[in-house]
Amino acid sequence: MVRRGLADHVIGREIARVHLAGVRVARRHVAGSQDLADRLAGLTITAASRRGKYLWLALDGEEALIIHLGMSGQMLVEPEQAPVEKHCHARFDFTDGDPQLRFIDQRTFGGLALSPLGTDGIPEAVAHIAPDPFEPAYDQAAVVRRMKQRESAVKRALLDQSLVSGIGNIYADEALWRARVHGERLCSGLSKPVLHRVLDHAREVMAEALSQGGTSFDALYVNVNGASGYFERSLHAYGRAGTPCDRCGAPIRREHFMNRSSFSCPVCQPRPRQRSTT
DNA sequence: CTTTTCTCCTGTATGC
DNA sequence: TGCATACAGGAGAAAA
DSSP states (O other), X not given: OHHHHHHHHHTTOBEEEEEEOXXXXXXXXXXXXXXXXXXXXXXXXXXXXXXXXXXXXXETTTEEEXXXXXXXXXXXXXXTTSOOOTTEEEEEEETTOSOEEEEEESSOOOEEEEEEBOTTSOBGGGTTSOOOTTSTTOOHHHHHHHHHXXXXXXXXXXXXXXXXXXXXXXXHHHHHHHHTOOTTSBGGGSOHHHHHHXXXXXXXXXXXXXXXXXXXXXXXXXXXXXXXXXXXXHOSSTTOTTSBOTTTOOBOEEEEETTEEEEEOTTTSOOOSSOOOO
């Protein structure tokens, strides 16, 4: 969605100048924010791509500007005259004038970096990220085989971006609720069909979130983590502690796992008998 | 090498 | 009312 918006608004445009506010936005760019801004000037954006939670803009086909939105990041396309947002960390001016591209991030978990493009079209800095469930390169049978060998909890595996990308805490909880599996059950203790079911549900949840969530880029506003429509209507487990399970009516429980909150149905998703690694 | 924990940040919500 | 603390989230560094 954001990728599409970027594709529609910035492909083919030449970057004239980049203003970076502070150094943190470029902390993953090894040579620093000044180097990043200097090197972007004069380059033309040739493509907008995505893998999991990473976005990148190919620049003259050789390098890519990697954009990670973290949890609160946004890319906005606005006129230069528009008031600069409080948490605007980067502004891109183009040689053809308006509109400007801006990177807004309240919590600055996101950031920008420049990375060489690999022969497969994936930036080197994103090479360790596994394909997400919507890519042709996604091989679910292979993911299941790798999961089956793991002794760790299934939710931990779902959140491991080097195994399968794009699944965050919310999608993981929803997929596990749909699959009726407790997140602390060990991967190795689940059958391959069950692991397939969990991943199938994860892909479905992501597809629904994509289709229902997010605001149109044409409105010059993209809310990446918001997906408010989806959040309000479709969540069965996440954030619903104490409310009745949509399947069986039992109150949804909240537990702490991996320094995060996990929500599940105590009846549909019984805890594993033996304690898993926490 | 593999797996797990910790940390970065700040607006909002809750607690005393 | 007001201050303090908890909480949310992804990912990479650090630790185990």
